[in-house]
Amino acid sequence: MPEHITIKDIARILNISVSTVSRALRDAYDVNPETREKVLHLAKELDYKPNFNASGLAGGGTRNIGIILPFITNYYFSMVITGIQEVAYAKGYNIVLYVTNDSPEREMDVVRNLNTQNLDGVLVSVCSDSAANNYFEQIIAEGTPVVFFDRVLGSVDASKVVQDDYNGAFEAVEHLVKQGFSRIAHIAGPAGLDFTKHRLAGYLDALERYGLPVEPAWIVHSGFSQADGEADLEVLWEGKERPDAVFAVNDRKAIGVILQLKKRGIRVGPDFGVIGFTDDPMSAIISPSLSTVAEPAYEVGKQSCELLLQHIVRKNNFQVREITLPGVLIARESTRRS
Amino acid sequence: MPEHITIKDIARILNISVSTVSRALRDAYDVNPETREKVLHLAKELDYKPNFNASGLAGGGTRNIGIILPFITNYYFSMVITGIQEVAYAKGYNIVLYVTNDSPEREMDVVRNLNTQNLDGVLVSVCSDSAANNYFEQIIAEGTPVVFFDRVLGSVDASKVVQDDYNGAFEAVEHLVKQGFSRIAHIAGPAGLDFTKHRLAGYLDALERYGLPVEPAWIVHSGFSQADGEADLEVLWEGKERPDAVFAVNDRKAIGVILQLKKRGIRVGPDFGVIGFTDDPMSAIISPSLSTVAEPAYEVGKQSCELLLQHIVRKNNFQVREITLPGVLIARESTRRS
DNA sequence: CCCTATTTCGGTAACGTTCTCGCTAATATA
DNA sequence: TATATTAGCGAGAACGTTACCGAAATAGGG
Structure with missing residues (x-):
């Protein structure tokens, strides 16, 4: 009943291959501007929605970014999330939320069981007595982009954004x-x-x-x-x-x-x-x-997310950065x- | 480098088929308790994490539930989310967040572009002048479980949880x-x-x-x-x-x-x-x-999520319910x- | 006019699951 | 004893996408 339309449908209708459709939808690389235009047009017309499960499986991105933080029930964090959400939404990413209740055990459980296969990257603000140091390092070593905000881990080599x-x-x-x-x-x-x-x-x-x-x-x-x-x-x-x-x-x-x-x-x-x-x-x-x-809570959120997105698209070759935003x-x- | 372990690995090591491993991990149906035990044990030992992209693709669930709401920067909503998060986490579901800023246009955009293929169900609290009535109905008709909370749509036939x-x-x-x-x-x-x-x-x-x-x-x-x-x-x-x-x-x-x-x-x-x-x-x-x-914000969150989860596991054959929680x-x- | 680059495209094999069958052996039923 | 049932398992296709590689068509240089 869902009856979703796929790139196969587009390929069949346009009488071209799925490879070409896939490329047209993403890169524009290796595809004639003209056919690309046709693909894009038909996709819009048919209200095509990419299946992120499939692209995630096949090695493309999942379009999900995770947020790990202690709470959402205070002004600061809820504002940060709003900022994150804003840029994520604009760029077509979904955000998935993990709240640790400021408990080191919970935090550890969350990051250990983090399904990095389903996440393109993760934003984190650690809990008060974080003991998950090496777990974060492990995730980073495995190649998952991570940026810390507000409550950062000084000892971990990763991008960070904080207020001054x-x-x-x-x-x-x-x-x-x-x-x-x-x-x-x-x-x-x-x-x-x-x-x-x-x-x-x-x-x-x-x-x-x-x-x-x-x-x-x-x-x-x-x-x-x-x-x-x-x-x-x-x-x-x-x-x-x-x-x-x-x-x-x-x-x-x-x-x-x-x-x-x-x-x-x-x-x-x-x-x-x-x-x-x-x-x-x-x-x-x-x-x-x-x-x-x-x-600048909202700004911290925005910049964290932008930074993470850069890490994601540039994959390996992007320098770790630390951003400090002024307060007033x-x-x-x-x-x-x- | 990610080098994740899969059910294939488990199958190979135990010298059984992937089908059996898959069943052992899920149903317990059609599988000898003894082999099931072996599978579960090895899975834990190897720290096996299911790939939700794959299971989502193959027709199982994605283990993601969506939340659509106007804001998260106020006490009530952030508390509801915390409640939702708590039960979702306990049951192994991720929550993905969509905030509409209380804008009807944004809400419409969100629900129209909702990737229901990547979501097992969705929790929603509509915005002040919601015009997305039929879009929600469409999603429901397509078979995606939906439960409304707090700001519900009276005209839509779906489960709801509200305070009194x-x-x-x-x-x-x-x-x-x-x-x-x-x-x-x-x-x-x-x-x-x-x-x-x-x-x-x-x-x-x-x-x-x-x-x-x-x-x-x-x-x-x-x-x-x-x-x-x-x-x-x-x-x-x-x-x-x-x-x-x-x-x-x-x-x-x-x-x-x-x-x-x-x-x-x-x-x-x-x-x-x-x-x-x-x-x-x-x-x-x-x-x-x-x-x-x-x-009872926290409770509204918990009960909404529990209700949604019931809709998800029982799929079609679960009655629509309306829950009203008392205030004090x-x-x-x-x-x-x- | 031939040879080599370049552009544009297609075929095919993955990715990790679940699903639908069908098979075998053991047990129950008549 | 013959037949039906059931419990337990495996083979293989499918889900929608991307990656990899090679083929065809076109262009450019001599």
Whole structure:
């Protein structure tokens, strides 16, 4: 009943061979422009749709690209996916989704069982305590194009696209300093992740640049959730020396901080500065609104996908590249003194 | 270099035919339990991965299911996808994503060009002004299993899973009434969508049940964004009779309403009641926090996918079903009188 | 006018499965 | 004992495409 039309049908009708039709539909190579035109025209007329199963089997591409990431239920990742989806769709690729729930076991399971035969390439953002290092390397060694985004694996030799975590962090802390805060703590992410290291480095360098002391007790690592942010502030608050501002690794944690501060009767802004990272829409909604450095999530998605597509079409002979996209500081009420 | 192992390898090693291996791996039908055991064991040992391109081509399934939806950048949809993903993963299916950006043209393009040969089935939530009615019907007629979720097409004969929009709306309005509000407006969604009709019906019936007048000017339709909510409140505010409470079709619009009200110096809660629908995490963050009826998004995803999988394995002989999942009312500050 | 390149095309063999038969041996039925 | 049934397996075609190689036709150079 499906009764799909195939290149055989086109070949029969045009009285040419399937080889020629196949070439006309793909390369234009080794085929007369005139017959190519006829093929293309008839294909459109008959609403021909290539069978990617067949082309995948035969050695052409499958037109599928995989995305492996921890979550899709947050602003950043859902925005990245939207960006990826946009360019994939434009180029005729499908995207297939694997979410790891930020679990190393799940991630490992996913990449081990990855059916690279059904995927032309894969985009990945690793989970917090990724242990799948060599599995990714294995996939790459087998010849599957891979590009990492956001949460990259520093040790793996592959293309990467990230936002400028270091400079974003530096500017965030600089902003805090310029607003007159001087006892600045950092609520960081999981210690293993590359970008928490980069944001931490930006924080430290900004402190040094402005001659501020670094207090080890004021650097606290944990997860990415709002609850983690609340707990981290608790820790800071119980320390012997209290900070007067916090730079949080992301907005969710910063929001946890604000909520805790409000609960304690502290005036966020005038008395205590808070700045986050991401520009989650919640940042504008919460009161006081949250200063942050906006990440180019959509752009990260687009560029990752474009890069991957280049790896795919150029196959072997394409250089590994690393792209860094700038963020932009957005000052709101949570760092406003008056 | 990929050097994947195939059922041929297994057959050769075990000195049996590929047919037998194929059956052992799938049915268990027509194969001795003992040889089946040997096949399964060796397959695991060699880390055999089925080539879905091949099985798709040969008439077995492709193990891919498609999802077509308007967005993924909001809480509800990203949660639904997570639910879908969870059961798909457990059952060994991949999910491939198509986002329409809530554009009817894009949606049409997607479903027309849908490569049903590469998909075992598809899950869909239509866009606001879907015009793809007959295209979906065509796909279904061709034999591709389809189940709709959330934004369903009433006119299409297919399985559906939705939350209980009518009762959720009814309870929301009832809650407003019990808090002492009596001039209740409804900020609705796009008029064409099934669920906006259902929520409107719940609103109307609740008013009637409690003997409250329905004021046509107090029912305003527009899109789903926060900005739409703000604009809608503006309209309500400029009318000759002002309401004292609003039931919004979703949380994003309700948040727009709260923001506008705050800007106007109205005390949300004591002086003006606001209730939404969804339980977006933002509802708990905004101040005053937003009362709402929580949608079982994750559960909608799970059940949709399970339903689709049943359609897929039972192929023709499986009844179309409609599942309705209950929501739960969550009272917060935006409807608290004192 | 012959010889060699080049362009354009076709034949055929894969790719890894599943499906449809048909076969054999063992068992059950009469 | 003769016949029918069944359980277990294998051979081979098919799915739609691409890759590889060679053939025919045309063009260009001497």
